[in-house]
Amino acid sequence: MTNDPAETRTCLVVDDSAVIRKVARRIIETLGFAVTEAEDGSDALLRCAEAMPDVILLDWNMPNVDGYAFLQALRQRPGGTGPKILFCTTENDVGAIARALRAGADEYIMKPFDRDILTAKLEQVGVVQADAA
Amino acid sequence: MTELEFDYLRAYLKQRSGLALTPEKRYLVESRLTPVCRRFGLATLRDLVGTLKVARDSAIEKAVVEAMTTNETFFFRDRTPFDLFRDVLLPQAMARRAGQRRLRIWCAAASTGQEPYSLAILLQEAGVKLAGWQVEIVATDLSTEVIEKGKLGLYSHFEVQRGLPVQWLLKYFTQIGEQWQIAPSLRSMVDYRPLNLLNGFEALGTFDVIYCRNVLIYFDTPTKADILGRLADRLGPEGALLLGAAETVIGLTDRLSPNPQHRGLYGVAAPVVRAASPVAPPVSQLRVAAR
Numbered sequence: 001m002t003n004d005p006a007e008t009r010t011c012l013v014v015d016d017s018a019v020i021r022k023v024a025r026r027i028i029e030t031l032g033f034a035v036t037e038a039e040d041g042s043d044a045l046l047r048c049a050e051a052m053p054d055v056i057l058l059d060w061n062m063p064n065v066d067g068y069a070f071l072q073a074l075r076q077r078p079g080g081t082g083p084k085i086l087f088c089t090t091e092n093d094v095g096a097i098a099r100a101l102r103a104g105a106d107e108y109i110m111k112p113f114d115r116d117i118l119t120a121k122l123e124q125v126g127v128v129q130a131d132a133a
Numbered sequence: 134m135t136e137l138e139f140d141y142l143r144a145y146l147k148q149r150s151g152l153a154l155t156p157e158k159r160y161l162v163e164s165r166l167t168p169v170c171r172r173f174g175l176a177t178l179r180d181l182v183g184t185l186k187v188a189r190d191s192a193i194e195k196a197v198v199e200a201m202t203t204n205e206t207f208f209f210r211d212r213t214p215f216d217l218f219r220d221v222l223l224p225q226a227m228a229r230r231a232g233q234r235r236l237r238i239w240c241a242a243a244s245t246g247q248e249p250y251s252l253a254i255l256l257q258e259a260g261v262k263l264a265g266w267q268v269e270i271v272a273t274d275l276s277t278e279v280i281e282k283g284k285l286g287l288y289s290h291f292e293v294q295r296g297l298p299v300q301w302l303l304k305y306f307t308q309i310g311e312q313w314q315i316a317p318s319l320r321s322m323v324d325y326r327p328l329n330l331l332n333g334f335e336a337l338g339t340f341d342v343i344y345c346r347n348v349l350i351y352f353d354t355p356t357k358a359d360i361l362g363r364l365a366d367r368l369g370p371e372g373a374l375l376l377g378a379a380e381t382v383i384g385l386t387d388r389l390s391p392n393p394q395h396r397g398l399y400g401v402a403a404p405v406v407r408a409a410s411p412v413a414p415p416v417s418q419l420r421v422a423a424r
Contacts, residue, residue, distance in 0.1 A: 092290050094308050097299060108299040110290045116207075117294045123212065124298055 009127055010034045010051065014044040014070070015059040015088070020111070024057055027115045031128055041065025045073060052079045055127045057109070057118075060089035060100065071103045084125040088113070134163060134178045141182050142166070142197075150198045150275055151331045151360075153353040165200045172196065199276045203351070206244040207295035209251045210346075214375050217395055218342065219255045222373050226341040227262070229371060235267045239340045239367065241330065242348035243272035246283030246315075246323065247292070252344075253319040254301055271337060273328035280325045286315035330360050339369045346397075347377035358385040365389050365401055374399040 011033040013024045018039075025035045036053065038044035042065040044056070056074075060067035067087065074080040087105035089096065097108050106125045109117060122128040134142075139159055146152045154162065166178055173193055175181050184193060209215045226236055240249045249272040256268055274280050293302055293313045306313040328334060330348070343364055349357045364374055365388035374389060375397055376382070382389040382399050390402040 092308075092311070094303065098303060101299065101303070108302075110294055113294070117291075120207075120294070120296050124296075 008032065008034050009055070010036070010053040012036050012038060012044060012047055012053040012056045012083075014038045014041065014056060014062070014067070016040055016062045017059075020059070024118070027118050028057070028122075030115075031119065031122065041067060041070030041073075044070050048074060048077070048080070048083075053083050055084045055086065055122065055125065057086045057088055058105070060087060060091065060096070068099070068103055071100075071105065075104045084127055086118075086121050086125065134159070134182075138179055138182045141186070142178075145185060146198065146201055147353075149194070150202065150329065151352045151356045152201055153351060153356070154201075162201070166197060169193070169196045169200050195277070199278055202276050202279075204244045204276065204279050205347075206247045207292065208247045208297035210248065210296060211378060212296070214344065214346065214397060215251055215255060217375070217398060218252060219259075221395070222342050223255070223259065225371070226373075227266075230341065234265055236269070236342075237338065237340045238268070238270045239337065239343045240270065240272045241328075241343060241345040241364070243274050243280075243283060243325070244276075245279045245288075245292075246272065246286060246325075247288075247296075248272075248344060248346070249283070249323045250286065250315055250319055251296075253322045254305055256322065257305070257319065268322065270323045271340075272323050272325045273334075273337075274325075275327070275329050277327050280327055283323070284320070284325050286320045287312050288315075289313075331356070334363065334367065337367060339367055339372070341369055341372050343368060343372065343374045346375060347380070349380045350377065354385065361386040362388050368401050370401065372401065 009032065011028050013021050013028070013035060014037075015021050015024070016039050021037045021039075025037065028035050033055075036047055038047050040062040044058075045065070047053075058067045058071065065073070067089070071085060074083070084107070085105045086107045086109055087100040088109045088111060090111045092110050100108060107121045109121055119128065139162065142162055143154045146154060163178065166181060170176070170178060170181050173181075173184075173196070175184060181193075181197070184190065185197065230236055238252060240252070243249050249270045252270055256263060272280075272283060274283070287309070289312055293306065302313065305316045305319055307316070345364060349360065352360065361382055365386065368374060376399065378397060382391065388402055389399045392398040392400060
């Protein structure tokens, strides 16, 4: 866990909304992360094959390969258990949250989120130090 | 609002809540008290000041004080003070209190309850180690409105996301429509009471741990010193006081001293032993020394 520029952390933002990706990128970059983007689960798997990120902000409802299918596929890949997964959706019921955790998500973010929430969740999964924000 | 009216409100708030408003906080007064005017059918802040001057209307007085109180809080805020509680303060207090099996914790500016409930969660997580212990969390705040919200333990999606790990959201909260309510077992651990820190709080008794975070910053120096001195009186001999990151005891009181290992943690200072006045040596010795 470091914010040393020499060990820049990487974050993959997966969301079919370009607006959400842009907002998330802007926040996460201010925390010292190098950010890449994917617009669905299929695209995200390709990004992970190129370079496994430290953390993935993962939308749940996407066309083609959704967040759930992506996460199941990712976790079975070599190195696929490494990234911390922040599951992100507008579905706020207990069942949806529990399902995401069972699938291997580490934390849960309800949309809409802001900088404070995103930072707090990144701290909770241990990829940002508590006093770094 | 004229300068005179602003000055009146500053003095009024200082007297009632200890809030020390600098002249540049004029915008804050206007933005927070304009809704109070609307609520009570007053057209302008001038009318509000006029009402406060001439009428003893406790509802308006309370609304003015509460509107100016900052209630910003969230679960496990700043994280470190809670890690410290779980890893250091709780084990130490349990070792000290093993005979009585009783712990008392005070959240002195509890706001809407996230701080005391964060501690209650950590105590529940300690589980079997605390079986048979009597643990009391006293939660006080100036605002009765936020105390009522704290008692209900009902939070929005936005509020439960701020600092609360999702596993504990599922474990300790029940979803009610668009909101989440904390479990009755946790609500029953917290004793809410209205309290203005400017007034005496001796009746609360003594505590093993006091959280008084992010409230002293709103007070002027003499008020901070006064409250810190009285908080020291409420700590047991090895009790712990936690202040906010921007707060300190240094230069305000010698009753409390910072813990060198943990930022924001303070304990009761050891009594200062004054050096005894030098006793004049006998005249005979002076004569010897003079040789």
